[in-house]
Amino acid sequence: MEPHYPLFYTFHFYLFGVIALASAIAFVTRKSPVAAALWLVNTMFSLAALFVMLEAEFIGVIQVLVYAGAIMVVFVFVIMLLNLGHPAELAQARGKWWKIAAGVVGLVLLAEIMVISRGGLPRSLVVAPGHNAREVQELNVVGTIAKPLFTEYLLAFELTSVLLLVAIAGAVVLGRGRAVRAR
Amino acid sequence: MLAESLALTAALFTIGVIGVLTHRNAIIIFMCVELMLTSVNLTFVAFSRFYGAAGQVFVVFVMTVSAAEAAVGLAIIIAIFRHRQTINLKDINLLRG
Numbered sequence: 001m002e003p004h005y006p007l008f009y010t011f012h013f014y015l016f017g018v019i020a021l022a023s024a025i026a027f028v029t030r031k032s033p034v035a036a037a038l039w040l041v042n043t044m045f046s047l048a049a050l051f052v053m054l055e056a057e058f059i060g061v062i063q064v065l066v067y068a069g070a071i072m073v074v075f076v077f078v079i080m081l082l083n084l085g086h087p088a089e090l091a092q093a094r095g096k097w098w099k100i101a102a103g104v105v106g107l108v109l110l111a112e113i114m115v116i117s118r119g120g121l122p123r124s125l126v127v128a129p130g131h132n133a134r135e136v137q138e139l140n141v142v143g144t145i146a147k148p149l150f151t152e153y154l155l156a157f158e159l160t161s162v163l164l165l166v167a168i169a170g171a172v173v174l175g176r177g178r179a180v181r182a183r
Numbered sequence: 184m185l186a187e188s189l190a191l192t193a194a195l196f197t198i199g200v201i202g203v204l205t206h207r208n209a210i211i212i213f214m215c216v217e218l219m220l221t222s223v224n225l226t227f228v229a230f231s232r233f234y235g236a237a238g239q240v241f242v243v244f245v246m247t248v249s250a251a252e253a254a255v256g257l258a259i260i261i262a263i264f265r266h267r268q269t270i271n272l273k274d275i276n277l278l279r280g
Contacts, residue, residue: 002185013184017191024195024218028202033210040214043195047221050191054184056228059242066246067221071253078257079210082264094205102204106197113193117186127235135236144236145243153240160247167251174258 003129013053020046033079037072044068055132058141188229195222209263209270213256220249 005013020043027039044067051060135144149157195218202215224242231238264270 005184010184013187017187020191021194021198024198027218028198028205028215030211033208033214036211036214040218043218044221047225050188050225051228054188054228055232056239056242059224059228059239062243062246063221063224066250067217071217071250074253074257075210075214078261082261082270084208084210084270094207099205102201105204106201109200110193110197113196114190117189117193121233126233131235132232145239148237148240149243152237153244156244160244163251164247167254171254171258174255174262 009053013050016046016049016053020050033084034076037076037079041068041072044072058145185229185233188225192222192226192229195219195225207272209260209272209275210257212272213253213260217249217253220245 023039023042023046027036027043030036030039044063048060048063048068051057051063132144139147199215199219199222202218203212206212206215224245227238227242227245231242260270263275267274269275
């Protein structure tokens with residue numbers, strides 16, 4: 001099912017995978033929220049590189065724009081707004097037993113996901129080998145995502161817009177605070 | 184590259200879960216949730232090579248939901264900080280019996 005990959009491709013795939021994994025581990029072990037956020041941005045960037053290598057160029061670009069660009073900037077902005085960067089405000093991690101329990105839960109979860117991903121794929125749904133490349137030829141990279149988004153999944157798309165509207169309204173109401181209401 | 188992608192997804196998702204369990208800083212916990220959502224996107228993209236472009240459509244949906252979640256969650260964190268001057272989950276224990 002999988003085509004043969006040149007060594008150049010495989011090397012870079014593993015390289016970005018290792019960068020993503022190492023940054024994620026560095027992210028989760030940081031105590032400072034700012035350092036954690038920057039390591040997470042690094043993880044997002046290497047995941048974007050992996051998306052591009054997996055023939056999802058548009059998703060890779062969106063990953064950089066939305067995750068690394070917008071969401072992480074909002075996180076860093078909130079950290080600065082609440083002035084959480086200095087040591088007195090740093091929330092310490094939980095105690096030793098919590099860490100051991102989290103490690104056990106993590107190992108069990110990892111084993112479970114590995115076992116599930118070893119299971120066979122449903123072959124009847126697999127598309128023909130050149131199908132994706134032909135679609136990209138026909139509709140270009142954005143069109144392959146846009147066409148199902150606006151035909152098959154139109155209802156879900158519209159519901160997503162309602163969700164975003166609710167989120168905007170909720171964020172405004174929650175973030176407005178008491179000072180405005182008292183006026 | 185499917186097996187490698189799935190293994191990386193599993194590792195990143197697990198790291199996110201461990202982060203949620205071990206940290207007490209609400210913002211870092213939120214970032215761990217974002218990491219979990221992103222790692223699932225990698226699965227969608229890896230499978231979309233074999234099952235057609237619909238997987239990438241779902242990645243767009245996941246990104247939208249995670250953006251909405253980040254906006255509302257950070258607004259809640261700001262509201263909590265206004266009330267209690269802290270976002271350490273140890274001090275936010277109003278529901279504890």
